[in-house]
Amino acid sequence: MVETFNSLMAGFAVAFQPQVLVYAFAGCIIGTLVGMMPGLGPLAGISLLLPATFGLDPIIAIVLLAGVYYGAMYGGSTTSILMRIPGEAASVMTCVDGYEMTKNGRAGPALAIAAIGSFFAGTVGVIGLMLLAPTLASFALRFGPPEYTALLLMGLFVLAYMSGGSMLKTLAMAVLGLLMGMIGIDAMSGYTRFSFDIVELGDGVGIVPVAVGLFGISEILLTAGQAEPPQVQNPKLRELIPSKEEFRHSVGAIGRGSLLGFLIGIIPGSAHIISSFVSYGIERRLSKHPERFGNGAIEGVAGPESANNAAATGAFVPMLALGIPTSPVTAVMIAAIMVHGITPGPLLIQEQPDLFWGFVASMYVGNVVLLVLNLPLVGLFVNLLRIPYAYMYPCILAFCILGCYSVNNSMIDVWIMLAMGGVGYVLRKFEYDLAPVALGLVLGPMLELSLRQSLALSGGEYGIFLERPIALTMFGLGALLLLVALKPLIFKGKDWRKSVGLEKVAD
């Protein structure tokens, strides 16, 4: 414990360097603005900013991108509450009661509770990250190829189980992503696969063009041509203070959302999205007056907002401790770190303590920055929402082209982005979840390598996965979840998602 405290203090020494502070501020502001723009969620924002971090110190780069990440989480909630437009997917649940509160003249308290909940959850998440990541990293040193194979497969099964939509469709998208991960030179044999004689594809398909295409371009294709945005309320600073009653209702929801979000965040999948959905369902279940939900219940804002922010932090635990991305956002973050020659994984905390503890400390700082910045400046930020969409989307498109091109100075990346935009548009029309594609793309090469190494190690015996306790446990857990998820499909039973209130969103 003393060692952790000392390391954290060393981290604060890094985080309080003026340059790091400036970038933390910049990241939070950019993130908030990005999160407020429809079509530019945290993933697209981070992807577009990635090339700009290449020339930066690795600590500053990751602090900047992390600031964008949780800034975007907060920015998304502002548009959800004021305009019923979720800036990013995790804010969908906030729309339900947040916008009702706005209609009831309580936009200020809704924004304030969202900010306070995000701050508290972010802090809980950072404490969890600080305590859990080093322990997990030490444990992960025992992992060999079979354990990694089991872990990656379990992650995909959990993703399918936790998905808000059809489990089969989620699995299909994950497999599609894994297949895209096969493109390029095979690390074990040197064969170039599925490259269609395009030299640039030898290095594989990058996560940035795929992520920007699937999430940014497809959103614009779906929303272009929409009517002018609705009128935006601009709450004054004095209107932000919640009443005692609203505080009382929010405290429990924030606490539960924070804990739940962090735990879900560690599990692979679109954790921050899922956690906000589950939190909303739980709050509605626990409420003595569930009929208030959907009509402006402040718990419906406090719970999901806390959960999605805690989950965003929780996702950093496996990323830093195991080197495994649990969401498309952390996949891009890993790419950002690897550009600097640093490989996230069990040895990161030992070999790069400055980076790890500086990052943890800067997350504390980032949380305070967000709270201090967002509440007083909310009036300023909402002005962005007054820009007509007709002006905004061509500029977003230009940014997407610019961002994808500048990652590798490669036109192939721009073509991939456009192709993925078109594919993402069609897949969304057919109600497919796109996050598993991006996740599968990153996990594909890792899964292939660990599976083939495991088989080589065992002389071709799949039994190796059953002989090793850690791998067996993870496979067992994954298989159990898969069976539970298959049950409603086979027996036409009630899905767990309906029991936590997700049917409201589906409507």
Next chain:
Amino acid sequence: MSDPAQQQSPAPRKGLKSDQFSGLMLVALALYVWWLNRQFPVGTLADPGPGYVPLLLAIGLGAIGLLVAIFGGDSERLKDIPWPEAMRAVIILIACSVAAFALERIGYRLTIMAFLVFFLGVIERRHPFKVALVAVGFSMASFYIIGEMLHVPLPVGPGDF
């Protein structure tokens, strides 16, 4: 007693369903991957080749696609999926493709200027002054911030513009 007409569930509407169609498309994609994968050695279980995992994945995708199609009977009819924004989406993709083609030929600033003039002036029919202001302002400002301040190399066109 309730009205018997209300008790009757609506007759299932005929025609291919969206999930059936998308499931079959996944099967077709799986077959295509399998066909492409034939050129890579699958190897043995003890020494899996470069074609081993893609083959497993193609089988997985095909199987899941088949299940999506089989269980997709309750989904929306393919014909009923609305595509009101499809034409504009196609125009956007074509315009982006033209911009991508032009980027390394005429440089970032000219490409983005032309791109924004097309969208704001031709597609959105905004006031010419505002169009010019946004097109020139955005391309110059973004080039300055990204290219000059953040040192990200951006393509330049004729006369280093």
